[in-house]
Amino acid sequence: MSIDATDRRIIAATQAGLPLVPEPYAALADALGMDEAALCDRLRAMQERGIIRRIALAPNHYALGMVANGMSVWDVDDARIADLGPRIGALDFVSHCYERPRALPEWRYNLFAMIHGASRDEVEHKRARIKAILGDACRADDILYSTRILKKTGLRLRQKEG
Amino acid sequence: MTPDATDRAILNRLQDGFPITPAPFAAVARELGLTEADLIARLERMKSARILTRFGPFLDAEAMGGAFCLCAMAVPEADFETVAAQVNAHPQVAHNYARAHRLNMWFVLATETGDEIAAVAGVIERETGLRVLRFAKLREFFIGFRVAA
Structure with a gap:
């Protein structure tokens, strides 16, 4: 299983973390020059394929x-x-x-x-x-x-x- | 800062996942009985205080055709900081822990291809002059990484 260039750009843009703003996916979509709905569809698809295990927080133990x-x-x-x-x-x-x-x-x-x-x-x-x-x-x-x-x-x- | 009961509820809730919806903070805030602004402000504070290590998508390198490998080294105490810097300089080193054992440095390589694991381990061996033991996972019995805050 692999990911395409758009998925790769999305992942790269989220690796520092999701922006802490009311509409983080819209902010991310703007930064990537994408439509928010298209971005969310891709995130969901990657989650379904197991490429994204989950979108979550990791605390410092x-x-x-x-x-x-x-x-x-x-x-x-x-x-x-x-x-x-x-x-x-x-x-x-x-x-x-x-x-x-x-x-x-x-x-x-x-x-x-x-x-x-x-x-x-x-x-x-x-x-x-x-x-x-x-x-x-x-x-x-x-x-x-x-x-x-x-x-x-x-x-x-x-x-x-x- | 010390997280209060509300912060802890947030930490517990957000380890389980975050919705992919236009206003996800508002949705989570409602579940927790908070306002969206309070939730975001608390996350900002916890991020600044480094209580929150990461907040975003967690990837499965293997599902992307990549690989993970736990590695260990026995580093002489006098060289420890130097070796830690050499190891950490590699972007493929996802995390690295000092542990109380003869094998005192344990790190995880996360790469986009399986071949890259051996290549990076080899580079680290040449840079440090130390052996890198590799413990690739054979089987995973559970991954429900979650800590009660």
Whole structure:
């Protein structure tokens, strides 16, 4: 699936964020020299195709007091990860959950689950719940706390046509 | 600033999505029992205070034919700031976190084509002299990224 030059221009124009004005799509359409209705149709179409996951706000966890942010990592039996992964992903405190390749010998973990909390105690409590679900399918685990956001911008498109 | 209860309600509501209609702020404000002007003013304040990191379309690079890849590096402490600047200078680096581990720098590459992931990782390895471990996602179990404010 791909996007055409017009979709690309729309995406590029929204990457710094939507304008905080009463009619943001009209403002955006003006800036792009487009009709507002046509712009909105394209945004909806891109959302339906899954190119735009959603139009939404991303808060800064730290500013909200979610100061503990742990990337929990698990070495899960390959034969059981397909069954167990969705159970971890369904937990309401897990924001992202992925199976990723190991990088042996340096990195043995194949399941990554991001846990956020107001304190490390809270995160550790949530981590224990994951551990209980994985049971003996988990051979080792660790958690990597973030200490600083070094960059956060989202996907940027190159300024090219087509 | 510290977000108050109304700000928190706004943050929660807007993580779920924003309508594509001519006056979307007015529609959301009505749901929250606010005026359009108050909602916009509060968003401006939260943006200035960096409580709001982004507000706009969130893209799926894969649906566009592109790719995401989580990468990790073990950076010597003395070189950390220099390496962070080298890594962050690449527009394909969507976010980058310092983490307490031997692998202490974790960043996500978001590119328009799958081939570009390996290319950018290779450039970062040459620029920094450090290995870039790549952890491409094999399977996604959930993505409902949302934090209760």
